Amino acid sequence: MGEIVLIRHGQTEWSATGRHTSYTDLDLTVEGEQQALEAGKRLAGRQFAAVIASPRKRALRTAELAGLTVTETTEDLAEWNYGEYEGITTATIHETDPAWWLFSDGAPGGEMPDEVGERIDRVLTRARSLLYEGDVALVGHGHSLRVVGARWVGQPAGFAGRLKLGTATLSTLGFEHGRGAIDAWNA
Numbered sequence: 001m002g003e004i005v006l007i008r009h010g011q012t013e014w015s016a017t018g019r020h021t022s023y024t025d026l027d028l029t030v031e032g033e034q035q036a037l038e039a040g041k042r043l044a045g046r047q048f049a050a051v052i053a054s055p056r057k058r059a060l061r062t063a064e065l066a067g068l069t070v071t072e073t074t075e076d077l078a079e080w081n082y083g084e085y086e087g088i089t090t091a092t093i094h095e096t097d098p099a100w101w102l103f104s105d106g107a108p109g110g111e112m113p114d115e116v117g118e119r120i121d122r123v124l125t126r127a128r129s130l131l132y133e134g135d136v137a138l139v140g141h142g143h144s145l146r147v148v149g150a151r152w153v154g155q156p157a158g159f160a161g162r163l164k165l166g167t168a169t170l171s172t173l174g175f176e177h178g179r180g181a182i183d184a185w186n187a
Helices: 013-017 030-045 057-065 090-096 114-129 142-152 157-162
Strands: 004-008 050-053 136-140 168-177 181-185
Touching: 004 030, 004 057, 004 142, 013 181, 030 057, 030 168, 050 057, 050 114, 057 136, 114 136, 114 142, 114 157, 142 157, 142 168, 142 181
Parallel strands: 004 136, 050 136
Antiparallel strands: 004 168, 168 181
């Protein structure tokens, strides 16, 4: 049975400044490209039965620079839809709503945690079906990949708020006695 390797895209201008980025399709910064190349070095020699990516160019470029061949893309792996909070930082949101937390409150005009969880469950169903063939890479975004980690271990999408994930990091999901387990996180 293979493992699932999560690869968060490299830095963009907005991720560098903490701006929520879902449907805005940004390029990687020079630093983000370097991060993706470094992620590729950490993946060197590893074979994947499948590489599933978000269709956003920051995820696709990260996969390319990391030396991965994307076998399929899916909107289900796209970033959390931030709706009215697209392009805005958490600090700015807290100026008018100090108690707001994405992982419990969702985003006005965007998605709620359970909606993201439903999308991610579909991604995990697909990935699980491929694990008998080998490892599966998921290339995506910070908040959606955090939900992947939460759902893999049987937690609600809101639990993802407790899982920090930096740009171009690698995380590995596997099994412990037949149940989903986090083998490595935010590495």
